[in-house]
Amino acid sequence: MSLRRIVSTRAATAPASARYAHAVEVNGVLHVTGQLPVDPGDPDAPLPEGIVAQAEMVFLNLAFIVEDAGYSMADTVFARIYLADFDGDYVGFNSVFHRHFADPSALPARTTVGVARLGRGALVEVELTLSRGEKSLP
DSSP states (O other): OOOEEEEOOSSSOOOOSSOOOSEEEETTEEEEEEEOSOOTTOTTSOOOSSHHHHHHHHHHHHHHHHHHTTOOGGGEEEEEEEESSHHHHHHHHHHHHHHHTOOGGGOOEEEEEEOSOOGGGOSEEEEEEEEOSOSOOO
């Protein structure tokens, strides 16, 4: 039998138009719902300008959820990134991503996808998978 826990947090924006959990933990693996660059203190505020500011807001939201679930961003094993302007924003996004995952020996696996449109006209959305298992094999 699998152990399943739904994680909600007051820090991240509440689901507005769809029903979902901020994250779901199953057997020690945390699956975090894709986060947009929405200010959790003012969800109706305009999104930040530019890919760097939006990526920073996304990582702030992810960190709130991850920490409220009892994990650390260092537990990230996979990241899926959606970019509305892949060619224009890939380098700028990476400048933020690399600050949040600076240790080359602990990089998560990653997929980056260019998409036609994201919610609220965002430039970026990121979802994560985390595990508290062994950090590396011998």
